[in-house]
Amino acid sequence: MKTEHSSNDLALLERRNIPIQRYRKGPGIRETVLLVAPTVTIQGYQYLVDFGNSNPTRFHRVNKNKECSCGAPYCEAIEAVRLYLQSGGARAPDPEGMPPCPICGSKTFRDRDWNGKYTKELGWRCAKGGLRHFLDAKAERIKKRLAENPWLIPPAPGYPGVRRDELMTWEECEAINRKIFIETGYEPTA
Incomplete structure (x- = not known):
């Protein structure tokens, strides 16, 4: 256990006790910069x-x-x-007039349970179709965006990229493997 000051601690204490020298006599000019908060x-x-x-x-x-x-x-x-x-400021009100349902055109109502966590889109329900119309409209938007951007991994210099339609399902892979097994005479279960 350390009970006395080391040489470094003593040097720091000595430096702290030295008074700050003033280069100019008289009152100092203090400039203040006012930061105005928006x-x-x-x-x-x-x-x-x-x-x-x-x-x-x-x-x-x-x-x-x-x-x-x-x-x-x-x-x-x-x-x-x-x-x-x-800091407790008042929240802006939600828009009162929700747009009509894109599926049937009837009136829509806010449903906060279906607000998009990542997309920040407001959730709603249709007066006639309910939640089903909201989900159908969302699925159509997703399909439209997928059609506009077919790339799973976009191309880069020296790399051709991977399109979504180039991927195969496990059923397609299994059918190709079965065809190869039949042609070559290989039986994986034997």
Whole structure:
């Protein structure tokens, strides 16, 4: 157990006791930089973030899907809204008029249980078709996006990539193996 100061500790203690020298006599000039926090207010169904006169893009509008009007994916306004909400700020109201059902055109109602965790899409139910129409519409969107992007692994320089239609199911692989076994006379169970 160590009971006395080492030479390094003593040197530190001596340095701490040396008074700070002033190069100039008289009162010092202290410059203060005021950091103005952005103000967040609710405007309709969005948050209006005001960065003040010093910022060239003063006003930003952030919606409930964490998208800013400036188009930047990691805008400072989104972070300002997050801090505003964490400190107990009021939440913007949800849009009252939900769009009509894309399957049958009837009225839709919000269903928070089906909000997209990763896609941040609002969940809803149809007045006529219920949850089935929501799931059908979501499946159609997924099919459309898959058709627009057929790549499982996109091509890169020196690599041709892998398309989704190039993959085989286990049934297709089994049929090909069975055909090869019959042609070569190989019996895997023998």
